[in-house]
Amino acid sequence: MKTENAVNPDLIAERKKCTFNTLELTHLLDGGAKKTEERRSREKFFLEDPQLQSKVPLEYLSHKEKYEEAVRKACIIFQKVQELQNEGRGGMDNFREILGGQLGSAILKDGNPLTLHYVMFIPTLMGQGTLEQQSEWIQKAWNCDIIGTYAQTELGHGTFIRGLETTATYDPAKQEFVLHSPTLTSYKWWPGGLGHSANYAVVLAQLYTQGKCHGIHPFVVQLRDEETHQPLPGIKIGEIGCKLGMNSTNNGYLGFDRVRIPRTNLLMKNNQVLEDGTYKKSPSSKLTYGTMIFVRVVIVQDAAHYLRKAVTIATRYSAVRHQSEIKPNTGEPQIIDFVTQQYKLFPHIATYFAFQYSATWLWDVYNNVTTELEAGQLESLPELHAIACCLKAVSSADAAQGVEICRLACGGHGYMTSSNLPSTYGLVTAMCTYEGENTVLLLQTARFLIKMWQNRNKLEKLSTVKYLGNDLNKNRPFERSVDWIIHALQQTAARKIELANRHINERVRNGKVYEDAWNESSIELVAAAEAHCRAFIVETFRNTVNGLEVSTELKIVLVQLLNLYAVYTALRLTGDLLRFTSITGNDVDTLQGWLEELLALIRPNAVSIVDSFDIRDEVLGSTLGASDGRVYERLFEEASKSPLNSEPVNKSFKLYLKPFLKASL
Amino acid sequence: MKTENAVNPDLIAERKKCTFNTLELTHLLDGGAKKTEERRSREKFFLEDPQLQSKVPLEYLSHKEKYEEAVRKACIIFQKVQELQNEGRGGMDNFREILGGQLGSAILKDGNPLTLHYVMFIPTLMGQGTLEQQSEWIQKAWNCDIIGTYAQTELGHGTFIRGLETTATYDPAKQEFVLHSPTLTSYKWWPGGLGHSANYAVVLAQLYTQGKCHGIHPFVVQLRDEETHQPLPGIKIGEIGCKLGMNSTNNGYLGFDRVRIPRTNLLMKNNQVLEDGTYKKSPSSKLTYGTMIFVRVVIVQDAAHYLRKAVTIATRYSAVRHQSEIKPNTGEPQIIDFVTQQYKLFPHIATYFAFQYSATWLWDVYNNVTTELEAGQLESLPELHAIACCLKAVSSADAAQGVEICRLACGGHGYMTSSNLPSTYGLVTAMCTYEGENTVLLLQTARFLIKMWQNRNKLEKLSTVKYLGNDLNKNRPFERSVDWIIHALQQTAARKIELANRHINERVRNGKVYEDAWNESSIELVAAAEAHCRAFIVETFRNTVNGLEVSTELKIVLVQLLNLYAVYTALRLTGDLLRFTSITGNDVDTLQGWLEELLALIRPNAVSIVDSFDIRDEVLGSTLGASDGRVYERLFEEASKSPLNSEPVNKSFKLYLKPFLKASL
Structure with a gap:
């Protein structure tokens, strides 16, 4: 069979349709051309090192062999991290990325056994040890004399x-x-x-x-x-x-x-x-709060990254895969031309941007609040905690669901380990339960929201809940715009908070203690926190896009993605909007029409948008998603690596099957 | 550490609260006491055979070793199947159950390499071979001279x-x-x-x-x-x-x-x-349709079974696990007492019943239609095909989502392979893409619905779409009842079909060819087919429960589950109900209150309901779900089976880690 290295012609055709400069978008997402260059050089440094290749894909090894191979690689990675450090290219952010982030999960697909050394052990020593203790432990840890x-x-x-x-x-x-x-x-x-x-x-x-x-x-x-x-x-x-x-x-x-x-x-x-x-207690025990919030900030960023990986794979595959018919006898179209397929993919492209911008916002605020904390100011901590909780919960849950939708959108082939979609799901879904189980976190946000609701006359300083001070009875007439959607989502969130609060109070009036009333109202409280979070994400997306200085061509695309995310979010919450805002059934119809228009507008740029994420093939690690689109060749090549395929007859034939076949009757 | 064999006291307490006879429910679900006995004896025959135990849990083996162990077991299973046959305890239904159903996935958790021999190869020979060909091939296949x-x-x-x-x-x-x-x-x-x-x-x-x-x-x-x-x-x-x-x-x-x-x-x-x-063509090529529909009938049943397995595990675990606080200083409650946890579990208990009854209905209708087909009557085939398509799609998608919700409801421990939830998800999610990808199937149902809509004046014979003949403008005033919900879901489905049809026509009027107009309206078409399916499932659940002759105690529980499934479905579709029926925001509030009441009503019986599913511990295969509730002991025992734990120091220390630790600096 021929396995040429030419790029799949469908992908070539898709790329020709692009209306914007993909490199401009790459730089924008990296945070500037210099950052792109640094990232690429870091990726090259690790991914092109022959020591970091595995002879056999990990999935074919036994559990024990997987671990041993992982330790081998982890030691090499640590050595290289130390090299970077010595060259002044270190820094904790990069370490996290190398050990557990997008790059890390490319080098060691199934996790790095030494990650917590840099990510939790050393930071805890730094954050919680006295200067004396730091001098005793940190040098040893930093030099990897101990792990x-x-x-x-x-x-x-x-x-x-x-x-x-x-x-x-x-x-x-x-x-x-x-x-x-x-x-x-x-x-x-x-x-x-x-x-x-x-x-x-x-x-x-x-x-x-x-x-x-x-x-x-x-x-x-x-x-x-x-x-x-x-x-x-x-x-x-x-x-x-x-x-x-x-x-x-x-x-x-x-x-x-x-x-x-x-x-x-x-x-x-x-x-x-x-x-x-x-026992001598510290005057301020809230200082340890910081690490917990930090990890949640990181999770929002990771959720965005996992999602963009999955959507890159599924979008490219959908441009290469041909199946079924739209019109009889016109051949099998690219499956990306089915509107139902676009509906599975494009909202998740947009969701990546939405999460990315919320992650950036959260990172900036986290850094500001940390500076405030060090100066002894604690006022912003509850709000930061509340928004970090719900963003962690919503982004991890939505990203996990999004990755699965992308996987299922690749049909049976998405079920193959070599698509890398199952493993991506394994990583992203773990985030729903670790570092604070999602429902528990949403209830923490709800607790903050209820408190703010009860004090909604003095909210001027709190940016994420300012809308609770709005007059709920003042409806803004429907219009087909992101601004209207944000207004409607905020009104919805406010009313859901009000309703949950009312139900708690009713239960208390009927004789329940407050905590039981809270528990009995908790389904609505979770929903209120979620609505609050979604309103925030759309608003942050809009504010960010409005503030970007980019070319007109790119701006058009970003606004399309913003619009798509907004209308997709609104349509997911149709029941709430109909219940809590002035929207009518006909307006919902208008939004549905807008959604369909946006899918058609994004269609010609879809492959180029995911190209702009600039994810190296080794990072995607996917037979279905590689940049050359040689899907079937890669599926076949990967299958040929299975140790079962190295011999035409497996020993189980002689051991079990043949005796059985001959014995029966 | 102590590992007593006593049943967890929380489970004992839960079982004491039971208000009905669990054995009555077991018999009901099996289809009678005799069927229960047969099933149990079949399970005993396979699961207590020492040859069918594995020395090391499969997940620790390499891919190749997994396969070899599976062939070993598969041959023993086939031998035992032949024994059953010779004793007159055979039959294709049982074979499927043994090879791929609930029992099969207990014996060979990760699939049986020989299943298709009985499930597809022999049936195809029987269905498509001439008598001469059958005599040549079937005997050989039946005797396992060939596989x-x-x-x-x-x-x-x-x-x-x-x-x-x-x-x-x-x-x-x-x-x-x-x-x-x-x-x-x-x-x-x-x-x-x-x-x-x-x-x-x-x-x-x-x-x-x-x-x-x-x-x-x-x-x-x-x-x-x-x-x-x-x-x-x-x-x-x-x-x-x-x-x-x-x-x-x-x-x-x-x-x-x-x-x-x-x-x-x-x-x-x-x-x-x-x-x-x-070339000589057969007069009726529709006859081969049957097998395809048959497989979908089986999938609906399997979806129900996977879901009940997951919900059994998660419900028992939630009764044993204590965490957090509801009221300060009153100790950590069973997590099943958190209403958010009940909301994750109980609707899926109810969903199992809903799918079980739809599966039974489908099986009966399939058999009737097959008999008709053999008599040359083809009229019922399109309707059967349409309902089988959407039931396969909705049950597999909802079951997959339900299994994941159950897994996540077990927190971190649900991520353990030994919980058997990850593997259950692996099996159930596969059904979303095989034997007809779900979106493709829903569009096939939609095609039938649009056709029926266009002919809605002559629907009397067609039971599943009769409601399309109703007067859409006749609203039935809201009441808190399953009957109202069914009416509302049907009205919703009808209006969604009407709307999608209208949008197709509009697009055609604006110059699109019909097929493009169809594609552009396909998001709404899928949603319409889904709404149709959900209305059908609730209706079938009601009709079945209404027709059951059971004790009053059991009837009460079944009606609670029916109510829960109905109101849960209605609340999932709030947006549609507000748009297409006479329901108001206040009515939604009423439904939400009803949902919360039902959760509280089901709470005391929750463990006993899942006990009634009578799933053997070996079939559950779960550290978290076993009937004795010894969750932590089992987690620990399973971990001790990891080959990595058989030696205190893994060889990777000497090979990689020590040289690295000593070299660094």
Whole structure:
């Protein structure tokens, strides 16, 4: 069979139709031409290193072999990270990207067992250790003399941190803490790299001293011998087994049988235990809030990245794949010409932009608030926390759903591992439950919104909830515009908050205690937080696009995507809009017509827009999505890598099948 | 650590609250006490056979080892199937259940490489072979002297069967067909067991004779030598590689390089090629329609089964898991007491019943229509086809989404392979794209609906679309009842069909050809077919429950579930109801209140309802869902089976990590 290297002619034709400069969009999304160049050079540095190639695709290996190959690569990656550092090309942001972000998941598709060393262990030492402790630990960690992880979640305890059971009891006689796992449910469970990779960990435990529990505190604990890697006495450790995805992250469990560590292994920047066992509380414990919010900021960005990867694959595949007929005897069209297919893809292209701009907004605000915090100003923290919670929940849930829609839009071939869509889903859906389960987070946002609603006369300073001060009875007449949609979404959110609040109050009046009334109204509270978040995302998208200085050609495309995202969001919430705004059934019809127009407008640029994301083929890692569109050749080439295909007859024929065939009857 | 075998006390307490007889419900769902007994005995026969246990859980093996273990088990399963047959306990329905249904996916979690032999190969021989051909092939197949599969889909061709490229050209000189794969895209791709397992296949190919193409026909083709299992000359064969799920089904590819087979290997029950090459068409080619519909009937049933498995796991886990607080300092409640959690679980319990009853209805109608077909009556076929299409699409999509909601409702632990939720999703989501991609199927239903709409004055015979004859302007005033909801859903469906039809006509008036107008209106057409389907499912649920003769206690529970499914469906379609019926915003509020009441009513029986599904622990295959609720013990026991945990230090430490740690700086 011929496997030429020519680009698929359908993709060539699509690219000819492009009405804007794709490089301009690439630079815009990277944050400037220089950033594009840096990213490309970083990608080249890692992805073209022959040491970082695998002989056999990971999916064919056993679980154990996957882990071993991942450790091999992880060490090379760390070495290269250190090289970058020495050349002054380091920085924590880049590390995250290399270890766990878009680039990281290209080098190690199924997760990196050492990631938490840079992403959680070192930052916790920096954030929670005293200067003295930092000088002791950070140099060692930074040089990779030790490898650490972060052990918080337990078998029986995730979301509710106060419920953690591991104890650290201070023994003033020996000036040591005794770490202990009193129950099976108190075993640490989930931390990445904990199974067989790390030899140190920051362990979160309930601190007991002088007979009193002071709640959860972080301790530095050595887990394994530095020379032999054998678990230290009293440490029960292993990996937790296979998962839906990330099978080489080596998530582990950890139990303590009265393990002693020096007093000074308690990270004491915020709270201290003195030699005699006296507990000294920090004046401001809110400072540790920052890391938690930071991780959520990162998740919104990652959600955007996973989605753009999936939509790139599905859009290119849809331009190459021909199937069925639109008109009889005119041949099989590109499936991207089916309007139902456009409806699956283009709103997710637009959603990527929407999430990207919310992520950028959140990152900027996070940095401002962090600066304020360092100056002792805490006022903005609740609002930042509330918006970060709902953005994490909505972006991870929508991105996961979007990735699945893209996968299903590729039909059966999307089910192939080599499409890289299943693995992308595995990574994105994990974000829905980790770092704060989505429903729990939306309820946290709702709690803030209800509080703001009750104080809606004094909201001037709070940008994300300003609309709660609007007059709800003042309807803005329908018009086919993004501004109207934003107004309608805000009105909807406000009314949903009002309604949930009213239902809580009704339940309280009927004799329920407030907490039960809250629980009984929680379906509506979650929906209110979600509506609030969607209004915010559309508004941020509009504000960003309005503020961009780009060529007219590109602006046209960005406005089309903004319009599509807005109208798509509005139509998803038709029930709410009909209920809470002045919109009529005919107006909904108008919006539906607008949606269909926008799909047709975006159609000629669809491939070029995803081209502009400038995702290297190795990062896409997909037979269906590569930039040359050689879909069928790549599917075939990938299949040929299966070890089962290296011999015409598998041994199971002789062992099982032949004896059975001959014996039967 | 203690690992007692006592049942979790939370589950004991839940079971005490039960208000009905769980065994009565089990019998009802099985179709009678005798059926329950048969099922249980069948399950015992397979699941307690020590030969069918695996030493190491499949997920830890390499792709190749998984396949080898699957062939080992598959041969034992076939042997046992033959035993059953000899004892008169056989029958095709049971075979399907054993090979691919709920029981099958318990024995071989990741798919059976030999399933298509019984499920597609033999039925095709029976359905499409002449009596002479049947006598030649079926005995051999039935005795398992040969193992067959069914090769239709190609690398470049799935949904659109007419587009298949494989050719079978008749050579009258030698009285042979020459099978050929003219392009890469014409390679067969996907058939289960084709890679390395089967030695025969029914191959679908374009039949050419006397210079003319007569379209797709089925041919029996030998693929491998019966003694050596070596591929025969001209046969290019292998497996297609890893997938999201079903990694031991050995899906294969197959290319032909001018492979010759006897003329008589064309299955000629319907169409024939005579020795001289004359083509003789069958009078009724619609007869082959039946198999396609049959598979969709089966899918609706499977969708119901996968969903009930997931909801059993998630409901039991939610009764055992404690987390967070509702009221401060009252301890961590069972998470099933959070109303948001009930909202994730209980509607899916109800959905299982809804799908189960639609599946039963469809099965009965399918059998009736098949009988009619054999008597030459074809009138009911289009309606059966239309309802089977949309039921397949809606049940597979909703079940897949439901399984994921259940998985996510188990938090991080739902991400563990040992929860069996990821693998269940892998199986259920596959149904969205195979045997007719869902969007394509909904558009087929829409085509029927538009036709019926245009003829709505003569619908009396057609039960599923009778409502199209109703007066759309006659609104039925809102009431809090299932009957009103059904009326409203039907009115919605009718109006959506009307609207889509109107938009097609408008586009035609504006100069579009009909097919383009259809394509441009297809988002609305899909939505109309979906609304039609949902109305049908609720109606069938009501009709079934109304007709059941059961105890009052059980009836109460079934009516609660019916009510919940109806109101849940209505609230999902709030936008449509507000647009197309007389419902108001206040009425929506009433429905929301009803939903919340129903969740509270079902809460005490939730565990007992899923207990009634009577799913053996081996069938659930889940650490989180077992009937004794020993969630944490099982998670730990499963983790201990990981080969990585069999040694304290993995070799990657010496090979990679230690050299790196020591070298750095």
